[in-house]
Amino acid sequence: MDTAFTAEQDEIRRTLRELLAKHCAPDDVRAATGTAAGYDPALWALLSQRLGLPGLALPETYGGVGCGTTELALAAEETGRVLAPSPLVATAVLAAPLITRLGTGAQRAELLPRLADGSLTATLAAAPLPAALALTGDNRTGEWAGGGRAGGVQARRDGHGWRLYGEVAQVLDGHGADLLLVAAHAGGHPRARTLLFLVRSGAPGLARVRLTALDETRPLARVELRDVAAELLGADEDGADVPHALAATGAGAAAVLAAEAVGAADGVLARTVAYVRTREQFGRPIGSFQAVRHRLADLCVRVRAARSAAYYATWDPAAGGLALAQGLEALGAVAAEGIQLHGGLGITWEHEAHLYFKRATAAELLLGPVHRLRGHAADTAGVFA
DSSP, rough: OOOOOOHHHHHHHHHHHHHHHHHOOHHHHHHHTTTSSSHHHHHIIIIIIIGGGGGGOOOOGOOOOOOOHHHHHHHHHHHHHHOOOHHHIIIIIIIIIHHHHHHOHHHHHHHHHHHTTSSSSSSEEOSSHEEEEEESSOOTTGGGGTTTSSSSSSEEEEEHHHEEEEEEEETTTTTOSSSEEEEEESOOOOOOTEEEEETTTTTTTTEEEEOOOSOOTOHHHEEEEEEEEEOOOOOOOOTHHHEEEEEEEHHHHHHHHHHHHHHHHHHHHHHHHHHHHEEEEEEEEEGGGGHHHHHHHHHHHHHHHHHHHHHHHHHOOGGGGHHHHHHHHHHHHHHHHHHHHHHHGGGGGTTTHHHHHHHHHHHHHHHOOOOHHHHHHHHHTTTTO
């Protein structure tokens, strides 16, 4: 196994970092989160058309770049470093792999090229997300979305096709995505099965409410479906193994999200180190005090270990859950110490330190908790068998 990055991978990282440095300063992030879309469409156009980020891991046949999870993780690490708000995760990490795995030839030909060039955004409407993606337990029972009983989303087929009823809370970028991949139960309890459906923006009966989120850089929405016409993703409702496809997507998504968390942790750590070098107390920079240096050294070790785990998970998807747990844990620790070491400045609205702390807290709520990610990984590996 060669752990060194290729010249192409290094170039992806360098080019993206330079572009984000110009277009994604803290003031730009705040301005973007305040828009109706929740991100800057001009920046998304640059990321899509100039760099091809949404299509990094898509086959060239469908207009993608033809790379893999590693390149997507490197891109997510850089966007996480500056907390860049964009539909990249929802579109390229969650929705596109599911369409690739389950879609018919016609569905892939219609949707994937538009996802690859950024002209179409999409997201997965399934909550809680870690359970749906089999990161915190077995997703085959469907209990995470009602299990065929009351709750979740129910699917019914009539003479005109499929109709969906129910709601999904906390859908990533759900308020503005052009296409929703909705996980729903069909058949009723106890013979319910989980299927995925395509719901287009503006479909009659579809209501989307943007939620007030702790982390404004990662907008969430509640999706309500009342007799909404939907298209089955795939050709065969009986032959499609949707839980397996969700779990496979979750393994790759965990690696990418782990890298994103590492990028955010590295970003706030760099800002903290720069601050303690200039902030003076008792006549010298506080970074010269041994206690502060030891705290920063511990944080550096955490970030490097989490980065190694994230990179390894791009090679071994089975390690995705553990890598995500380590990334979220590192981000939480570094963000909290960043607030402490910035002192009173760190909790002011004008400084960006609080944005990283909110990302750390909200990320664990959305993707964790860490102890459940670790617990499922231990159960899968048979640690306590």
